[in-house]
Amino acid sequence: VGIGTILLINLKSANTLHHTVAVVVVILVCTFVSCFAWSWGPLGWLIPSETFPLETRAAGYSFAVSSNMLFTFIIAQAFLSMLCHMRAGIFYFFSGWIVVMGLFVVFFLPETKGIPIDEIDRIWRQHWYWKRYMDNADAELK
Numbered sequence: 001v002g003i004g005t006i007l008l009i010n011l012k013s014a015n016t017l018h019h020t021v022a023v024v025v026v027i028l029v030c031t032f033v034s035c036f037a038w039s040w041g042p043l044g045w046l047i048p049s050e051t052f053p054l055e056t057r058a059a060g061y062s063f064a065v066s067s068n069m070l071f072t073f074i075i076a077q078a079f080l081s082m083l084c085h086m087r088a089g090i091f092y093f094f095s096g097w098i099v100v101m102g103l104f105v106v107f108f109l110p111e112t113k114g115i116p117i118d119e120i121d122r123i124w125r126q127h128w129y130w131k132r133y134m135d136n137a138d139a140e141l142k
Contacts, residue, residue, distance in 0.1 A: 003028050004091030011088060040101065044068040050112045053121040 003025055010021045017025065048064035049057075082090050108130070110123045125134045 001092065001095045003032070004088045004095065007088035007091070040098075047109065050117075051109075051120060051124075053124075054118055 006021060006025055006028070007017075010017055044064070045068075048061045052060035079090075082093070086093060108127075110127045110130070112120065112123060115123055121134070124130045
């Protein structure tokens with residue numbers, strides 16, 4: 001949001017920034033990259049390794065990693081075109097997606113702290129949303 005606001009205010013029709021403003025934008029980009037590397041970046045690798053039951057972990061993890069790589073490729077290919085068309089608005093676009101991701105984690109991703117890895121399916125069976133997609137026949141047999 002900060003980068004988008006700075007660019008929205010300071011970009012003129014000549015598409016140039018004052019040196020000081022450009023330095024601030026570079027610092028904000030570096031700050032974003034470092035914060036992403038410590039927060040959202042590793043989650044594409046961490047969450048699948050902790051949330052899939054042992055029976056489906058290999059298939060689930062491979063699907064999660066493949067999806068991550070596919071969407072990273074799509075975003076990388078589309079970013080420059082989006083930047084040219086949306087200009088400073090692209091930073092608001094991605095900020096909106098960060099809000100959506102945060103809400104998804106809060107409401108749809110269960111906490112796995114203290115749960116043994118072989119009992120991870122128990123969390124999904126008790127979650128307010130995901131329990132409707134779980135097969136209860138396996139739970140009754142245990």
